[in-house]
Amino acid sequence: MAEVWIDGQRVPVAKAYPVYHKYRHQVIDMAGEADDTAIALAVESATRARTKPLSVHERYRILEKAADLLQERHEEFATLICQEAGKPLKDARTEVSRGQQTLRYAAVAARTLHGEEVPVRGNPGSENRLAFTVRKPYGTMLAITPFNFPLNLVLHKVAPAIAGGNAVILKPAPQTPLTAMKLAELMADAGLPPGWLNVLTGSGPELGQKLVSHPGIQLISFTGSQKVGQEIRAHAGLKPVLLELGNNSANIVHEDADMDLAAKTLAARAFGYAGQVCIAVQRIYVQRNIFEPFQERLIAASKALVVGDPEDPRTDVGPMITEDAANRAWAWYEDALQQGAQALLPAEKQGALVTPTILVNVAPSMQVMAEEVFAPLAGLVPYDTIDEAIAWANESRYGLQAGVFTRSLSIAIKCAQELEVGGVIINDSSSYRADNMPYGGIKDSGLGREGPEYAILEMTYPTVVVLNL
Template sequence: MKKKMYINGEWVDGEKYSELLSPYNQKKIAEIPIASEAQVNKAIQAAFKHKKTIRNIPAHIRADILLKVSTLLEEKSEEAARILVAENAKPIRAARVEVDRTIQTYRFAAEQAKQLYGETIPMDAAKGAEAKFGFTIREPLGVIAAITPFNFPFNLAAHKLGPAIAAGNTIVLKPASQTPLSAIFIAELFEEAGLPKGVLNVITGSGSLIGDLLVKDSRINMITFTGSLEVGKRIIKLAGLKKVTLELGSNAPVIIDKVKDLDRAVTKCVTGAFAYSGQVCISVQRIYVHTEIYNEFLEKFKHESEKLIVGDPSDDNTDISALINPKELERANEWISEAATNGGTIYSGGSMTSNYLLKPTILINAPENCSLVKEEAFAPIVVVKPFDSIDSAIEEANISQYGLQAGIFTDSMQTALKAVKEIESGGVHVNDVPTFRVDHMPYGGIKNSGTGKEGIKYSTEEMTEIKFVSFTE
């Protein structure tokens, strides 16, 4: 089935096409258009031309459009979930959860469209300004270029499209090469919901070509990107004075202090580490466990992880399916071998099923300089290590170059507050895993995990400019 791009309110063919294959069985799903440089330019020009169109639409109408999209998605939720199963091998139960979250995300955006407040400024606080009245208003930036990843193609696109439209911006969306079907599907819903032509443009194809053209183009006012650290660095280098928000990599740590309810911590960590094969930016990758409960935790963690069913993503019983492509599977196996060769021990998993799916893998005694401790695994692999004091646990949690989210399980309020204060991360979850996220909370990292905040309210504000106005009596 040949798909089309959405440019200036029209569905257009590509000059060339590429085959989209299922990550699970490598069968052909569709033929995806490869945007030419001229088509990318046309999409940018359409967004640039229609800046005033969306800017001048009243907030309540923008809210109604976003609400209509959420309603349409709800009506077609099973179809959307099946798209995820096909294009990124997300197990169907997890796919349904993502679609449900996406519905909610667009509803948050609809509410936020009517909440863009300015503030009054007490001008008489400064000498010489006693006769002035000042206030601020928020205005849309203009054209937003949104570049989205493969792992949550519906919901992470919603975190960019929803706020952009709520704030009155136009968008050029470039989805990940492996997950274009979800972007095309959501464009169809926006069209049906009555979004004016040219406000949303969806282009597919080569990430290196399209990404560079978007980042360099002077008609683009902001780049919002979720993806790898390497690409994020390139965007910063090329973007010039454009506004940029980046949600990059992570290597999320969890600290497990002496807790009474160890079973709850185990269950949370199994889900946090292995949901969607660990292909989550805030997936649990490092677990530091107090020595007094270390062996008990390991035994229970292994027992629970081995209950997970690895298989066909379309099966309702499946917990874990394929990594996004064979190269990622090869890399994950190389990192496991690297850790094992340098003193680490494969405590559980570490092997593949008959159809080349990686089983949930637990490593212990992994050296600090191995890739699994230093880099982002994006695979169902977790490293577990004991600690003697909370100070040493926090120190080890902070060794990573990343700082997106972290978690700590503790029965001590003092320990919890200490961790909140000292862990270097954009978010700290007490008595939960870093994999926790709801779509209206502020979300973004420090260090090499990126810059800027997502979460509908925060993204919408990022996509506006504050204008100051003063009146003189």
């Protein structure tokens, strides 16, 4: 039976669509197609829930309990993520562990959210005034989430939203709805009252379009493509919109870097989970005098990665999310070759499986360098000076995160100051992320910051209170 999650329970809907095992191509389960009735019921449920606000302590307790339950159900969630997202099992297990941390950080954020005194008494005529701010929830938040982290990226929206006192309507990616439904059950088991989290699933863009423009939604948080992010902003009206969009992460390997560390790290982060991570390594700039020895190390580290069944604990690189996604990546690869790029590590494709691929002689105008490839493909480029590397990294219209490998403190600080991105990671790849750090980008990479302590500020607004004493 096809179902969605509304008002604390599974609710049947008329239509369904299949959810496939991304490696075996077998139907795992059926997901509900939320219709107009389901949308109306979900918004009504969230609105009704907010008439009985949860105290700060209740929010804290629920989020902590949810983290405990997720720890207990760790393998159950990891297996489901592995199957419906095609994520290698060891990475799926890591995602579940990170999800627990996200919940606990959000619980702390609920307890520590605060306003501040506003020094109005320095103004003539305000000597007897006391002013301070308090933070309030916007109301009902719409969370639209991607397939690649079907648990932790969902929690990066749901957990701080609830911590701040917002109800949530969650629209998960159509490829990975099952984890979201399982999370809704877990949150209910943790004591979250009905209506505070509703999950509407659907296979097409119509559901998201209707929710974005719905007057019952007060705040939108979206993670996905830059194109869809622009469409959401265009149709959201005056609703606040938080956007975590694309990237084509630059990583710089300076001449004084630990080449073994850099090669192993960049291979793992360019090709792990088939490169389907917003901050995956895509553009690698290597100082010319170490280019050849680094190239050899990178090829060796990439060849050592295991490609295949994501449920095999040894697998590093599983399938792409769909065969269409793999076909698109393959087309970009072939286009780059036709324009003069050379494959140091040629791509191989079988269905949705694409092997790790390293290209040289790549031009900035090629799609594999200019756009977000979201596939196990990286371009390798030599540079002469650090200024040249920084300039090339900044040529991108994206600006999410970058990685820099160097033993020089001055080079590290220079890169931190001059790279036009939301995060500069020194002696690790662009894809490093701790769940309590501010995460987000500039330019076409989006607006706002995630990380519970920072997201809760985005998901609440300040009200100033002035007392005439």
